[in-house]
Amino acid sequence: MSGTGLELKQPRRIAFLGTGLMGAPMARRLLAAGHQVTVWNRDPAKAQALASDGAAVAGTAAAAAKGCDIVFTMLSDGKAVDAVLFDGGVAGALVRGAVVVDSSSISPPIAKDHSARLKALGIAHLDAPVSGGVVGAQAGTLAIMAGGEAEVIEGLADVFAALGRVTHVGPSGAGQICKLANQQIVAITIGAVAEAMMLVEAGGASRGKFREAIRGGFAESRILELHGARMVDRNFTPGGPSKFQLKDLDAVKAMADLFSLDLPLTEQVRREFSDFVAGGGGDTDHSGLLLHLEAMNAAKGGEGK
Secondary structure: OOOOOOOOOOOOEEEEEOOOOOHHHHHHHHHHOOOEEEEEOOOHHHHHOOHHHOOEEOOOHHHHHOOOOEEEEOOOOHHHHHHHHHHOOHHHHOOOOOEEEEOOOOOHHHHHHHHHHHHOOOOEEEEOOEEOHHHHHHHOOEEEEEEOOHHHHHHOHHHHHOOEEEEEEEOOOHHHHHHHHHHHHHHHHHHHHHHHHHHHHHOOOOHHHHHHHHOOOOOOOHHHHHHHHHHHHOOOOOOOEHHHHHHHHHHHHHHHHHOOOOOHHHHHHHHHHHHHHHHHHOOOEHHHHHHHHHHHHHHOOOOOO
16 A cells, blocks of 8 residues: 555656646655655755655656656646757657656647647657646645546556646647646635625625625635635745746647637636736735735725725
């Protein structure tokens, strides 16, 4: 029995590339499940921090991937993934039959391109972005949206089990489009909770008691639970930086334009995040959109805090 309480059939040789806020706890979950994990990060200190958990630390992404059955990438954007997989030599270091699992949030067309290029080398590819934040990564309760071939996903069941719940959502690129849809909901809900917090305070109610009162009702959500608490406590240390939320919303806009869709709620919250990031809020948690809305109302003589 492994340290996660999951039965491990056979340890896998896994490279984990990108050990930041999300990647580090995911790598720790894989290590605790008994897998052999080699880690790499652009900032070597972030990779070295996992050595005490049993990870091998590689000096380059290609060195980490060499000899591995599975490579996870958890990087900032599509350009970073492309640079690591192809310019960085990871694809060339892998043997035929290996699997690349990209858990980064990137554009669906880029994910499809990576899948095609890797397939030509005999390497399988899954676009498998996640939702659940740092808390979910630490607890192994991530929602994993996997695009690609069903048999590849099924073959990695024991690996995904250490990280959370995986759902095969469709062919290559489908995981990323589902993640973008998830990010739409997250951003719009953050905006709704922030506006509600401002309204109740302007009307003389307590933000904290308001959140407590509506828990369990129709407005209940993971956003209200976690990000609502951040707004009450005014703790905006980044779990999900606003600049990454904006990156995802920009990708949603690109896909909406491609599909000729009008998404007014998404577009409004995208503009608010754009203004917030432009004003210096890029490294603030995305629940910090509250700060932007407060400042906007204060400038109009409203009830900003």
